[in-house]
Amino acid sequence: MPADDVRIHIFSDCAELQAMPWEYWQEPDQLPGPRRERSVVRIVPTHGRPSPEPLKIGEKVRVLFVSADPLDQEPVSWPELQASIERIFAARMPGRFELSAIEGASRTGLLEAVRRAEFDIFHFSGHGEVNNGVGQLILTDRRTNKGSRLRACLKSIRQQAV
Numbered sequence: 001m002p003a004d005d006v007r008i009h010i011f012s013d014c015a016e017l018q019a020m021p022w023e024y025w026q027e028p029d030q031l032p033g034p035r036r037e038r039s040v041v042r043i044v045p046t047h048g049r050p051s052p053e054p055l056k057i058g059e060k061v062r063v064l065f066v067s068a069d070p071l072d073q074e075p076v077s078w079p080e081l082q083a084s085i086e087r088i089f090a091a092r093m094p095g096r097f098e099l100s101a102i103e104g105a106s107r108t109g110l111l112e113a114v115r116r117a118e119f120d121i122f123h124f125s126g127h128g129e130v131n132n133g134v135g136q137l138i139l140t141d142r143r144t145n146k147g148s149r150l151r152a153c154l155k156s157i158r159q160q161a162v
Contacts, residue, residue: 055120061093064119065101066110068126068139070147077104078125085123090160106142128152 067078089097127138135152
């Protein structure tokens with residue numbers, strides 16, 4: 001491939017392709033993570049809301065890193081993950097990313113962050129579960145430090161934040 005910026009758009013209704021973990025797509029012999037020259041971006045069809053416009057080359061990428069480690073769940077090693085994300089973005093996109101972190105996220109903390117600003121990437125480090133086909137993030141209840149469930153749907157999170 002040429003050394004300059006390349007964009008490839010794949011439009012497909014192939015279930016196997018759509019189910020592929022796109023976060024792992026990368027060029028052979030390259031370190032995982034973002035690169036200034038290449039990135040893989042998945043645009044997920046949305047219902048009732050237009051898909052966001054892709055960032056222009058050179059614009060800052062806004063990342064919301066949310067971690068939750070309630071006492072009634074297995075421990076999550078999020079500090080190393082957050083440090084790794086910051087290190088990789090800083091090395092590959094110096095000055096072009098902004099990471100906001102919510103440690104020990106509660107429902108209120110997450111909803112306030114979503115209310116205050118928009119983010120290009122939402123990275124959750126914690127536990128989740130699916131009950132009756134509905135995905136839920138397991139956040140931290142501030143009173144008990146135990147798990148508190150929040151429907152893991154961006155539309156639902158945004159509606160509750162308003």
